[in-house]
Amino acid sequence: MDGEAILEYTDLSQLLSVLHGYGYTVIGPTLRDGAIVYDEVETLADFPVGYTDVQDAGTYRVARRTDDAVFGYTVGPHSYKQFLHPAVVSLWEATRTDGEMTIRTTPAPGAKYAFLGARSCELHALAVQDRVLYQGAYPDPVYAAVRESLFIVAVNCAHAGGTCFCVSMGTGPHATSGFDLSLTEVQGEGAHYFVVEVGSERGGEIFRQVPHRAANADESAAAERVVAEVAGQMGRTLDTDDLRDMLYRNLEHPRWEEIERRCLSCGNCTLVCPTCFCTTVNDVTDLSGQHAERVRTWDSCFTADFSYIHGGSVRASVRSRYRQWMTHKLASWIDQFGTAGCVGCGRCVTWCPVGIDITEEVRGIRLTDGALSGQP
């Protein structure tokens, strides 16, 4: 198929049916407990049609829209990492008999997911996690099992959130690669349709089975206008010029102590972050003591245990833990994986209970670049 196509609003449910027909578990945005989160979707009725979200540092509210937009909001507290890199996963099980030990990999769930409604920042977050968990010397088998069968329907954002800064990070708002299909929602003058771009062979195969027609020049232009307008609406900005070196030379900046006075070290930012990948393992046994299991769970660099070695935690102060988190995202990640670990989705800003804003903290350090704290 050449060029862009039009999928009418009323035919979106056909796309869902075809995906289900291909055996995909479709994950899309749904409204639950006052937030738009990712979950299994069966029909269009599961989508938060006519809703939006209002976000700022430390605050998130869902609100009604005056139209029937299907994707009229940005990203909520969930990211796709819960499907690719689950919060709790059994790695293996072991049995002990007569002084011998047998260890078997816990079978992977092997779920076949289609993500419907992935924003550009989410696609970049996936690409970042690919580098960390999939493209290194030891690909994570749990991640690989899900990643390899993934089908992605991207959505270009039609509005930017109060904490969004994808434009600063070069990760959006226009989804340019890493998808099988991409949709841009257009409404107005009685029309409601999606301009569709096909990003892969598999995407084309699936889309051919959904009713559609070729887009005319006006319709394509309307979609371009949507994306261009969003780029100008970012709620936040982050100056990335010289960012890595600027942070590396300010490891003793007084701003870290100032942040420590506000930071609760709760780890919310690491949980909502779509790229934070740290985990710990728990080894457990049943009551007989003959069966053991290793369970991997998400961990956070904000806990004291995270850096514990004999004698104490390497990062005993909250100041050093926030510094680790932020310098990892924006500086050392670049050395480790050739890309920043931040995609500008704004979740850490929105979901911080005290509203600590990574863009503001970077600005604060940059403003007094080179300042030294009184601490040794």
Next chain:
Amino acid sequence: MIERTDPWIPESYHIVKTWREIPDTFTMELKPTDGREIPRFASGQFNMLYVFGVGEIPVSISGDPSQRGILTHTTRAVGAVSRALCDLKEGAVVGVRGPYGSHWPVAEAMGKDVVIAAGGLGLAPLRSAVREIVAARERFGKVSVLYGARTVEDILFRRELEGWRARFDLDVYVTVDHADAAWRGSVGVVTRFVARAAFNPEQVVAMVCGPEVMMRYTARELEKCGVVDDAIYLSMERNMKCAVGLCGHCQFQQFFVCKDGPVFAYHRVKSLLAKGEI
């Protein structure tokens, strides 16, 4: 179900022999339960040791890399897993993953003088290197072993140290922080032996392992003696859960200690060591 090659799965080993070296430190010799050879390792690398149902910890290999039949580990019983490991008897089964990480620059040190400086348990991963060097002694220049322990009772591998000292081709210095009148050796920090050891600062490789503060001061002393910072190697310790760069625990700014280390050339970590809580 999807077929996976899994970096998380330990291999089964039997404890062939286990003994206490000093009150809180023990050595165990392990053999694969199915009789196969142990994987090839280099001095300074480590394994993840798993005690059934209790947990897994990184432990450096203290044995000779040329000895392919047996895997030797020495560690201190300080946490839940290391205590459980210490309590295991001969014949018990443990899980082993590895070897992981970077190694001591033994090959690069050939033709040069060598300074080995260890503090406390830091002698364990360096013992592998010393044994390797001793086995090919004629290929190295002057070799000095500097070792510091807290007390006389805490001197690790004491008989082996005495054996090394008895050789004419090794200079061995042992010191303790505290001692009673019965101790006829040195008292004080190990760093002060750096200046006394005989080596050509322009043709030397130094391998240092011990508490971070000990390594920092030893490296500083070596620099004062004219050794360049890329001829000095340290072995870092950090919390580790996976050992393959996936869990994030061992990060040291841009480094993953498990795969970029544990052995680092000093010039790579020098500025980070000077800062706290990195």
